[in-house]
Amino acid sequence: MRITGKETFGPSRLKKDSMKILVCVKQVADSESHFEISQDGKNIVCRAPTSYRINSYDEYAIEEALLAAEGSPGSSVEVISIGPDRVKEALRRALSMGAAEAHHLLVEDADLLTPESRARIIADFAAGRSYDLIFTGVMSEDRGGSAVGPMTAELLGMPLATHVMALSIDEENKSIQVEREIDGTRRHQLRLPMPALLTVQSGINRPRYPSLSNVLRAKAQEIPGLLPGGEARPGDFLTRKLTLPPDTRRGVLLQEDSNSMADKLLEYLHSISIL
Amino acid sequence: MTNSIFIMLDHEEGTISAHSYELAAAARSIAEGEGLSIMALGAWNDVPPESGKFARETGVDLIVLVNPGLRHYSAEAYINACAPFFIERRPLLVLGAHNARGCDFAPALALRTGLACATGAEEIFAEKDAFRAVRTIWHGKVREELTVVKPALVTLMPGAYSYEKNGNIRPGSVTAMAIDLPPGKTSPMPPISTRTGEGAGLSEAEVVVAAGRGVGGTDNMALLRGLAGLFPRSAIGGTRGACDMGLVSYGAQVGMTGRTVSPRLYIACGISGSAQHIAGMKNSRHIVPVNHDPDAPIFRIADIGIVDKIERFLPIFNEKVSGQGKTSDEPQK
Ligand SMILES: Cc1cc2nc3c(=O)[nH]c(=O)nc-3n(C[C@H](O)[C@H](O)[C@H](O)COP(=O)(O)OP(=O)(O)OC[C@H]3O[C@@H](n4cnc5c(N)ncnc54)[C@H](O)[C@@H]3O)c2cc1C
Numbered sequence: 001m002r003i004t005g006k007e008t009f010g011p012s013r014l015k016k017d018s019m020k021i022l023v024c025v026k027q028v029a030d031s032e033s034h035f036e037i038s039q040d041g042k043n044i045v046c047r048a049p050t051s052y053r054i055n056s057y058d059e060y061a062i063e064e065a066l067l068a069a070e071g072s073p074g075s076s077v078e079v080i081s082i083g084p085d086r087v088k089e090a091l092r093r094a095l096s097m098g099a100a101e102a103h104h105l106l107v108e109d110a111d112l113l114t115p116e117s118r119a120r121i122i123a124d125f126a127a128g129r130s131y132d133l134i135f136t137g138v139m140s141e142d143r144g145g146s147a148v149g150p151m152t153a154e155l156l157g158m159p160l161a162t163h164v165m166a167l168s169i170d171e172e173n174k175s176i177q178v179e180r181e182i183d184g185t186r187r188h189q190l191r192l193p194m195p196a197l198l199t200v201q202s203g204i205n206r207p208r209y210p211s212l213s214n215v216l217r218a219k220a221q222e223i224p225g226l227l228p229g230g231e232a233r234p235g236d237f238l239t240r241k242l243t244l245p246p247d248t249r250r251g252v253l254l255q256e257d258s259n260s261m262a263d264k265l266l267e268y269l270h271s272i273s274i275l
Numbered sequence: 276m277t278n279s280i281f282i283m284l285d286h287e288e289g290t291i292s293a294h295s296y297e298l299a300a301a302a303r304s305i306a307e308g309e310g311l312s313i314m315a316l317g318a319w320n321d322v323p324p325e326s327g328k329f330a331r332e333t334g335v336d337l338i339v340l341v342n343p344g345l346r347h348y349s350a351e352a353y354i355n356a357c358a359p360f361f362i363e364r365r366p367l368l369v370l371g372a373h374n375a376r377g378c379d380f381a382p383a384l385a386l387r388t389g390l391a392c393a394t395g396a397e398e399i400f401a402e403k404d405a406f407r408a409v410r411t412i413w414h415g416k417v418r419e420e421l422t423v424v425k426p427a428l429v430t431l432m433p434g435a436y437s438y439e440k441n442g443n444i445r446p447g448s449v450t451a452m453a454i455d456l457p458p459g460k461t462s463p464m465p466p467i468s469t470r471t472g473e474g475a476g477l478s479e480a481e482v483v484v485a486a487g488r489g490v491g492g493t494d495n496m497a498l499l500r501g502l503a504g505l506f507p508r509s510a511i512g513g514t515r516g517a518c519d520m521g522l523v524s525y526g527a528q529v530g531m532t533g534r535t536v537s538p539r540l541y542i543a544c545g546i547s548g549s550a551q552h553i554a555g556m557k558n559s560r561h562i563v564p565v566n567h568d569p570d571a572p573i574f575r576i577a578d579i580g581i582v583d584k585i586e587r588f589l590p591i592f593n594e595k596v597s598g599q600g601k602t603s604d605e606p607q608k
């Protein structure tokens with residue numbers, strides 16, 4: 001049975017040389033929090049600052065990067081995030097999970113950037129910094145299009161695998177073997193030379209909780225705001241408006257005591273001859 | 276920019292997917308009244324076996340780029356094969372499947388060929404200078420309308436368009452085109468099967484009881500099994516979130532990257548209703564969510580919605596039904 005990278009390839013993440021790894025991290029509004037659509041209809045706005053957290057797919061990406069780095073001593077994991085000042089919190093979370101360095105690219109209205117613009121900013125930053133591996137999440141949970149990772153790979157000329165569910169690094173050959181998800185029962189298998197870019201699917205690992213020592217280190221660490229480079233073609237993909245989705249069925253919503261709801265559901269199932 | 280729409284034939288190792296037919300349906304809906312031509316592009320080491328059937332039934336002319344290097348899928352080889360073709364043909368619109376293959380190659384292919392790129396659309400319309408695409412984002416809570424400048428590449432969610440066979444259509448042709456492929460860095464290998472068989476009963480089940488993250492833990496799964504046990508032909512499925520938590524196996528995942536089900540009754544327990552999940556179950560005849568958050572998007576497609584906690588509602592409901600003595604099957608423990 002294959003569940004995660006570890007099960008598939010055994011515990012041998014043994015490598016010789018050190019690696020430089022970059023993880024792209026997005027801060028997203030928590031979908032369980034109270035939100036509004038902005039006046040111009042283009043943004044999701046949460047009033048409470050605690051409504052923002054790290055994109056959950058990126059936590060899997062960070063964990064995978066940390067596991068890879070732990071397998072080859074001397075390796076380091078860096079994280080990058082594009083966004084307003086509040087995204088420093090997401091970067092600090094990544095540092096407290098064990099990343100060594102954080103880069104904040106300051107863009108106030110980052111949610112309005114196209115995936116291509118975000119990819120250009122990341123690629124511009126990463127070019128010439130000789131990363132062996134770049135990880136992104138498979139998708140950003142807020143308005144994700146699963147596009148920033150693949151576009152970044154294209155801009156950097158790196159081989160790419162998305163929806164990665166298992167990964168083994170062969171440091172000597174400077175290559176990696178991945179399994180990427182096709183559906184619940186099938187996976188593609190690929191071998192890629194490094195440097196490469198991988199987008200990580202949920203369930204590949206169990207993201208760790210921050211350790212106390214890392215939390216303390218992360219608190220003290222400076223995260224300077226950098227100005228982004230990397231010009232995009234302007235406006236080939238624009239949010240026109242955000243709305244609440246329409247009800248496609250006019251069903252009934254029951255909000256009463258459990259006992260009477262159970263009666264009504266039972267009655268309904270009788271009426272459609274299921275029970 | 277020409278007046279053509281190209282659909283990217285979606286095939287896994289030569290097996291053409293249902294999604295390919297949906298793309299043809301979407302292309303038709305856009306082409307209508309706009310005077311646009313529709314073609315399909317595939318890329319493999321051979322012409323996929325069912326290509327003739329696809330072209331005949333959809334009426335779309337299919338071109339298959341052929342090179343031995345395309346035997347097993349990799350983004351690199353696929354993009355290297357298709358990009359020169361599109362740079363030469365300059366399509367107005369390319370439609371791809373938003374699945375494990377389409378998500379993998381589409382954004383980079385768009386970038387390389389100078390197409391604007393929008394992913395995961397559920398509807399697409401042609402306007403004067405742009406396309407209007409609609410998609411559901413943020414765990415199903417928000418609908419986003421996008422302007423996508425022409426020419427563009429757009430990937431469509433599985434199930435977004437439905438294909439209906441039309442007997443009167445002029446059959447399309449199939450053309451194989453041998454191409455050169457530059458040596459790639461990626462070495463693709465044959466795909467592997469994981470957990471075959473698990474969740475296989477889902478497609479035949481009359482009643483699907485599906486678990487989401489809101490089920491909370493394996494203890495509460497007994498309540499869902501008890502519920503499923505009340506119906507003679509039932510099966511248990513789940514969201515990806517539930518699979519990641521180990522509540523159900525990945526083979527029983529319902530949705531965009533899992534199974535597509537359309538039972539008579541779908542009971543969604545602790546499921547928010549993300550676009551990726553809805554894609555796999557929206558054609559169920561009757562949909563009954565149980566979720567304690569009245570704003571959960573899953574309620575928007577409900578026939579009857581129960582706003583309650585799983586651990587409170589299910590014991591009462593299960594007890595009521597089994598107390599009736601109406602069922603032959605005992606709830607499993
Ligand atoms: C490339 C890709 C492919 C994907 N493919 C799929 C796919 O095939 N299938 C799929 O399902 N997902 C898929 N996803 C994931 C999808 O985006 C969502 O993350 C997932 O569907 C959410 O699952 P959920 O509804 O169980 O969890 P959540 O979104 O976390 O929702 C949990 C719900 O439970 C409710 N709840 C909490 N506690 C209780 C309680 N005690 N009682 C009752 N209700 C409670 C909450 O109100 C909430 O609405 C995919 C994602 C990506 C990026």
Ligand SMILES: Nc1ncnc2c1ncn2[C@@H]1O[C@H](COP(=O)(O)O)[C@@H](O)[C@H]1O
Nearest residue numbers: 024082136137139140144145146147148
């Ligand atoms: N603003 C951002 N800053 C850093 N990384 C990002 C940003 N947006 C997206 N990413 C990365 O790209 C992945 C896919 O995002 P998306 O294309 O928006 O679905 C995310 O999981 C992140 O790893």
